Amino acid sequence: MTSNSLIEAGSIVMLRAIELEKQLKFTESLTCYEESIGLFIKALRSIPDNTQPEFKDRFRLKVSEYITHAEKLKEKLKKESENGNYHEQIVIEEGATGYSYKKVFGRFLEDGTVSKVWVEDPYIRNSYQIENFSHFCEVIVQSVSKVKNIYLTTGEDAQVC
Structure with missing residues (x-):
């Protein structure tokens, strides 16, 4: 995959992570954050150092912010879980399949x-x-x-x- 396609794929997954977090589905959100960060890191590695240095620096900073946010979310989940306070509700529509x-x-x-x-x-x-x-x-x-x-x-x- 090219760096642009990796960034595009990572952006789609990142938007899903943000949406899941707004819906208070933190564990699923964290999974999406981690997946998108992985795609972004692959994209950063595929961009040659001598091309687009300003973009690469800004993008690296943004990925760093996402990593920090994901780490905070992971810590929050860990604390809630340790305290026995974590609660998540999953709504399954009548007749829906694929929910083993x-x-x-x-x-x-x-x-x-x-x-x-x-x-x-x-x-x-x-x-x-x-x-x-x-x-x-x-x-x-x-x-x-x-x-x-x-x-x-x-x-x-x-x-x-």
Whole structure:
């Protein structure tokens, strides 16, 4: 890829990162920031030193600002996660496909630091709901995280005989 196409691709991903951050989807946003920064760095390396020195210097400064912002976002996520305060809501439209448990939750498990999982779902009662919860647990157990406990809190069933 040429430096221009790398910059263009990085810009598209950067706009996505900014949009995700505005939507408070910080982990996805961080991933996009990191990807776009990588593309920008490749672009910088592909520009010869003796051509466009002013552009290269301005671009390098802007990439440095993006790196600083991404590091701050990463630190914020780390603190929120350590304090147990991190919350993210994912809206899945009815009938939507492509949202496996691994795809939705895998990014939280991939760093290997999760040891306990708490699930609050007041409606796990029917066999298909229990089966879905079981599939969710399989994804957790098969991840690189060494999860020791999975806690499930459900509501009371009003139809208990």
